Amino acid sequence: MNQTNKTAVQAAVLIREQLVAGQPQDRPISLPEYSWGRIQQLQRQISLARKHDWHQAAARLTEDMAGTLESCCRQLENVCRPLQLRPAQRQASSASDVYRDILALYDEFEEVDIDLEKHELSVTTDCIVLEDVNLGAFQIRLDWGRLGYPQPYRVGALDPNPAARRDDVTHPHVQDEQLCEGDGRAAIAAALAECRLHDFFLLVSQLLHTYGRGSAYVELDNWYGITCTDCGGTMSPDDSYCCERCGSELCDNCRQLCGGCEESHCSECLSRCPGCEMDFCRNCMEVCPTCKRNFCAGCLDKCAACGREFCDTCLETCPVCQKPFCGNCRGEKNLCRACHDKQGTEEKTNDPPQNKSGQRPAGRPETHRRRRTACASA
Amino acid sequence: MKVLYLNNDGGGFADNVEIAEGITVQRFFAEKVPHGKPQDYLIRVNRQPAASDQVLQDGERVSFTPTKIEGA
Numbered sequence: 001m002n003q004t005n006k007t008a009v010q011a012a013v014l015i016r017e018q019l020v021a022g023q024p025q026d027r028p029i030s031l032p033e034y035s036w037g038r039i040q041q042l043q044r045q046i047s048l049a050r051k052h053d054w055h056q057a058a059a060r061l062t063e064d065m066a067g068t069l070e071s072c073c074r075q076l077e078n079v080c081r082p083l084q085l086r087p088a089q090r091q092a093s094s095a096s097d098v099y100r101d102i103l104a105l106y107d108e109f110e111e112v113d114i115d116l117e118k119h120e121l122s123v124t125t126d127c128i129v130l131e132d133v134n135l136g137a138f139q140i141r142l143d144w145g146r147l148g149y150p151q152p153y154r155v156g157a158l159d160p161n162p163a164a165r166r167d168d169v170t171h172p173h174v175q176d177e178q179l180c181e182g183d184g185r186a187a188i189a190a191a192l193a194e195c196r197l198h199d200f201f202l203l204v205s206q207l208l209h210t211y212g213r214g215s216a217y218v219e220l221d222n223w224y225g226i227t228c229t230d231c232g233g234t235m236s237p238d239d240s241y242c243c244e245r246c247g248s249e250l251c252d253n254c255r256q257l258c259g260g261c262e263e264s265h266c267s268e269c270l271s272r273c274p275g276c277e278m279d280f281c282r283n284c285m286e287v288c289p290t291c292k293r294n295f296c297a298g299c300l301d302k303c304a305a306c307g308r309e310f311c312d313t314c315l316e317t318c319p320v321c322q323k324p325f326c327g328n329c330r331g332e333k334n335l336c337r338a339c340h341d342k343q344g345t346e347e348k349t350n351d352p353p354q355n356k357s358g359q360r361p362a363g364r365p366e367t368h369r370r371r372r373t374a375c376a377s378a
Numbered sequence: 379m380k381v382l383y384l385n386n387d388g389g390g391f392a393d394n395v396e397i398a399e400g401i402t403v404q405r406f407f408a409e410k411v412p413h414g415k416p417q418d419y420l421i422r423v424n425r426q427p428a429a430s431d432q433v434l435q436d437g438e439r440v441s442f443t444p445t446k447i448e449g450a
Contacts, residue, residue: 101425
């Protein structure tokens with residue numbers, strides 16, 4: 001027996017002892033909570049896409065939903081099956097099983113290391129490339145002294161290519177050398193509980209070789225940083241802002257706040273109000289029906305007659321009632337219709353009746369008759 | 379005849395199951411994972427890669443591990 005095999009035997013014995021010492025009587029039941037959470041998230045996204053008539057996005061999301069539902073059903077079946085077994089039927093690896101698992105690792109992985117002093121068994125994966133992003137090789141280090149505890153292993157990048165400004169994220173699903181197990185959580189827990197080390201390392205390795213878009217610490221699209229839509233500069237995802245209207249990514253220097261709703265917007269999605277010369281988004285501006293220009297709510301006023309909102313330029317104040325009126329609701333001399341009509345009525349009432357010759361009664365001034373003729377013609 | 383069947387999909391499952399004599403890896407996979415595709419799994423017999431037409435023997439260890447497992 002060569003040295004590798006001897007070390008493997010020692011490790012197998014130690015691991016088996018640790019397993020027996022720390023084995024819980026009953027393995028916890030791991031439900032596919034992550035998959036279910038993802039299904040609910042997809043459901044919300046599909047509803048939003050349909051509401052906005054984003055048909056292509058809705059179709060793609062529906063496809064994702066179908067796949068995730070299928071996966072969730074399989075996971076539920078696998079959770080149910082062992083519950084139907086008697087405790088005696090559950091498998092627990094013997095020391096020889098653990099030994100064979102360790103030897104098999106040498107065929108699966110680039111390197112295998114056993115550190116008896118540190119109680120560590122580690123494997124090195126091949127170079128992992130996800131969507132053209134080369135993340136390098138990873139070392140999966142199992143501390144068998146912590147078997148029975150949550151996540152008794154770490155995942156370290158051997159040639160780190162971390163996300164922009166996120167040195168702690170060396171893989172979309174690894175932060176601070178901790179793997180977020182997602183869909184693999186239950187299977188990994190089962191493999192560790194039964195000391196199926198070959199299965200455990202295969203599972204972690206396959207997780208590292210799979211990219212779960214939409215659920216990463218840093219998405220691969222943003223791995224090298226996000227580009228600001230306005231200035232073209234690069235920033236980390238944590239330092240970016242999103243235009244509330246068009247969704248484009250903005251740096252802190254380029255994002256602008258709407259003077260009305262105070263939400264972040266890009267320069268393309270804000271317009272200047274000609275009244276107050278502040279910037280507003282489309283939702284916070286209205287069109288003046290007369291001049292057709294966009295104004296903010298603060299620079300529009302209501303016509304006292306029709307109730308529609310106009311800019312200051314398109315409203316005039318009635319000299320009698322001192323209220324603002326639009327062009328359609330006022331007449332001659334900028335009088336509003338009500339005041340104009342009222343004035344006309346008063347003049348008719350005050351004007352005395354004429355004799356048959358058309359002569360006015362004595363004492364009535366000439367100007368008075370001229371005014372009545374002018375009002376009649378109006 | 380019995381084999382130790384390990385399914386690492388979903389919650390993980392390990393059990394001794396009866397098999398028919400002469401059953402191949404491909405046939406066994408189709409029975410146990412009817413909605414799955416073999417190319418989507420790492421299939422190991424006694425911890426070694428196995429050909430689809432390999433005939434299973436009594437007492438062997440068969441494992442199926444999905445190749446695509448999404449992290450969170």
